Amino acid sequence: MSTPYALPHPGLNARQVETVERLFAATEALLDEMPYDELTIRLIAARAGLSPATAYTYFSSKDHLFATLYWRLVATAEGPELAGDPRERLRQVVRWIAALVGASPALATAANKSLLGGDPAVAELRLAIGRHFVGLFAEALGEDARPGLVRTLEYVLTGAMVEAGAGIVAFDDLAEELVAAVDIVTG
Template sequence: MTSHLRLGLNPRQVETVEKLLLAGEVELEEVGPEALTIRTVAQRAGVSPATAYTYLASKNHLFAELFWRRIVTEPGPEPEGATPVDRIRVVTRHYATMLGRSPNLATAANIALLGTDPEVERLRIVIGAEFVNRFRDAIGEPADPRVMEALTFAFSGALLQAGMGLMTYDELGQRLDDVVAVIMEGH
């Protein structure tokens, strides 16, 4: 899956975007979301700040792109298990583990996805749709829309709570196990 930033770009532009995203990943891990600026990412990527702003509307746009990139490049294991509950737990545990390994990305994604930047709004929809598709695949049957909505609400709420520091990402995975079982009860 290609980054949304790369659609319709020539090869040189794609290379610039890739440099910016890689520099953004490194910068985010090194300095955290608060200290990161588009200017420091541009410097790390070897491009001018004006060039960086051509592709990245804001710091939150960068964070949302990095989160989307991680979701796509680390899709996790196929949701396996005897029941839909088991399969959904594979999905939620994967995301909890992935974010637990990258706490700065997790924090940045929470900050970004709550923002109002139009580029972030577009990515928020794409990211949410990806989560819904993974839950739907894990259920493995025509999913009740109410169940899908409950799973999505529970998952996004849990991500927000972990992002606010109310629980660790390990706890997030454990607590979602119980929530998924309650939601899926009877289905």
């Protein structure tokens, strides 16, 4: 399985790139106006000034669109500056992740729901996002990056993201919740 691209990707012509960007902009605007459950490809396409058929040319579902937009956010963000011992570097990583998703809670919440869905187009994105975060954990741990520890940190992050997306934990509290979890796991 290949790593998904962060759209727009090479191979799209300028007009196609503009179309995808319009869909992304419309999605972000609508996410600030209404909840995930009320959004449809039809509404997003209309906001972008496109037909639903055009939107479906690029995205198989709204979940595919939200997950792709989230992947783009994650894949293109400049990673955290890491300094200190492995535990401190892990704290820096989870604070960075919390700040990244907390900057756009509506997108994070929609992506959370989308990534948990069954759309086959989303499965590859879900794996890529997970690999990205696991890579950050492994980098932070350096030579202390035991597979079991990295996997446990992945579980902690996944659970925290689900709780934040479900409104159980506020996105504003996510960083400190994750830091506390890192301290317990590495303590």
